[in-house]
Amino acid sequence: MDQALLVFITVAEQKNFTRAAEMLHMTQPAVSHYIKDLEQTMGTKLLERTNKYVRLNKAGEIVFYHAKEMLGLHTRMHSLVDDLLHTASGELIIGASYTFGEYILPHVLAELDRQYPLIKPTIKIGNTEKIAEWVADHQLDVGVVEGDLHHEKLFIEPFAEDLMYLIISTGHPLAQKSKICVGDLSGEKWIVREKGSGTREMQEKVFEALHIQPSEILEFGSTQVIKESVEAGLGITLLSQWAVRKEILLGTLKRVCCQGLPFSRKFSWVTQNITFKTKVTEVFLDILGNKSGFPQFKALEK
Template sequence: MDQPLLVFVTVAEMQNFSRAAEQLHMTQPAVSQHIAALERQLGTRLLERSNKYVRLNKAGEIVYHHAKEILGLHARMTDLVNDLLHTPSGNLVIGSSYTFGEYVLPHVIARMRSLYPMIKPTISIHNTKEIVELIGSRQLDVGIVEGECRDEKLCIEPFADDEMQLIVSPHHRLAGKETVKPEELEEETWIVREEGSGTREAAEKMFDRLDVHPQNLMEFGSTQIIKESVEAGLGISLLSTWAIRKELKLGTLCLVRLQETPVRRKFSVVTQANQFRTKALELFLELLRNHEALPGSADRYK
């Protein structure tokens, strides 16, 4: 392990020498010495310091980006060697897009923890675009994304189907209608996810297919906020059946009877291409592909 790099990354993330020292169980002078040694080695300052903050300068941003990758590679190397000698263990850094990460992944993790308690998962929730970027920079061991995803440098494997439904408040004018025509949707306020989200991509593809051009869009960065907003009558939305199953059972959300729904898409798992895989990663992928709730999952909540 390159100790100065670890200290530098910790200081950059904590933005404070004292908090970094506490996190690393070191003294503050020792932290300062490591930073000074790294700056001497590279021949430039990496941090802007004041009494109130510690920030990366341009050189620091470059070093931080590569240091994260180097430390991640070192951790994976250690885990691979440990796999040869011990039972499955070690850290597993998982990234997931919001729908799968918030509504499906916790059940997979619970199963993994019951079978392999020495594997220690860390979960980050981001949109699809961000997950792909983090896999590419080796900051994640594995990612789960929704919708279409292409990157020649990564291994992308569809593993489960998802269905998306058009939802409204029970008090909305479209709730309970026998059939709804596409042109009726154009005048509605649509509540959508941010650019880069697989859910946003699915909504835009549906707009194109139906030749619908909504004039009023509200953009939110969380599925939960979208559900609450639809329940409150602020507008309508297209969300995964996974995300709305509880609300449908409780009757706080209603499906719109549109001939073109449900909208179908895939969940995909993303890893580095041609990488050595730890035993922890292999076991997680096996549990993911065989998760009992995934096949035909959307049908369970209609």
């Protein structure tokens, strides 16, 4: 990649010439020289500079965006060529939505490490919308999301089913009923995830499909907080079977079936919509597609 673009990206990200020079192991005059040459090439100033800050102007924002894409393509080109000559190794940046990332991905990574110990994964957790955004912006090699996702710039492939169950505390009045009908669920206080979450999307679909009208909705940004709140008797919820398996075994939460439930959704992997993938990405996707490769996955589906 052109050295001037690399210097420019570093200055823009560090917002400081001195720090950029330190990171690049260059002198500050050399950094300034590269920036000056790039600005002459582009025919305009790219940075606003004062004694207090360095920041991108409008032209700089355009150059920065495309320079980042070029850097990503340059790195990817080298990775693909290297993959032809060596076994799968190196960094793999994975993003996952909360349910998959917190309750299933650790088992997948253990299997990845067993088969390919030279791959070093980095994990970023976010809701489904955020994972899609990170993949589209080249911040992730691959993402795993839950629920429905449509994005014109991404390739999205379902690979596993998830069942969403009504979850209540063992001390809840509904826990004592031999049979629960949908009518029992209206008027209850429901605890749900934040908007943008795949779990929240499913929760709202269930409300609509079953004509459930909660008496009150509490919105929490963490599945763990929701589970603790339900266990404490604050309300009821709809969660993935995988998110509550330990609590079900311990008897602190109860998984309930009624008409229309459990509700099925899909886990999908998400990548850039491109022909070539790095070998580390391909082997990770192979493990996702081959659920028999990690027994924990099959056990959770029972």
